[in-house]
Amino acid sequence: MPAPPPALAARIYLAVRQIPPGQVSSYGDVAAVVGGGCDARSVGVALGALGPGEADVPWQRVVSRDGTISTRGLRQQELLAAEGVAFDSYGRVMMPRHRWRGPDAAWATANRMHTLPPRDDAEQLELF
DNA sequence: CAGATGACTCCCA
DNA sequence: CTGGGAGCCATCT
Known part of the structure; x- marks a missing residue:
């Protein structure tokens, strides 16, 4: 039997579950x-330790900061493409367009987590 | 307790 | 673009 996930990993899984389909986070x-x-x-270690018991964790929505996929052989890009995530010609997720803005403030407070600091928008303006 | 490890990230050559 | 090195930190040996 797989060892029960340590507290921190459980929190990481909880946070990852907040990322909506079609969006990604780093x-x-x-x-x-x-x-x-x-x-x-x-976070990387926790996701790498995902077992059958955490099949509901959308791990594919977590990528490197620059949009590159660090996993290999896991079909991560396919899964993302299937939910509408677009990639550029270098095979990187178009972060400005799909980057998750962080959890809802109320949810963050209720779960003792944090919202993401507002990001400068030059990049975000690439929307449509 | 000391090392080794890993789905990271940043910086510099 | 590539590669190396340094911080970072919870887990596992």
Whole structure:
């Protein structure tokens, strides 16, 4: 039997579950939402340890900060494309367009997590 | 307790 | 673009 997920991993999974279909987030952003001594690496490790018991965690929606896919052989890009995520000619997710803005403030408070700091918008303006 | 490890990220050559 | 190195941190040996 798989060992029960440590507390931090459970929080990471909870945060990842907030990312809506068609959007993506980076390991670092997820870590920022989780807070409490969690960094991008911790998120990567936690997702790498996903087992059958956490099949409902949309791990494919977490990519590197620059939109590149760090997994190999997991069909991550296919899964994302299937939910409407667009990629550029370099095979990177078009972050400005799909980047998750963070959890709802009320949800964050209720779960003792954090919202993402507002980001400068030059990039976000690429919308349509 | 000390090391090794990993689906990260940033910086510089 | 590529590659190396340094921070980062929870987990597992």
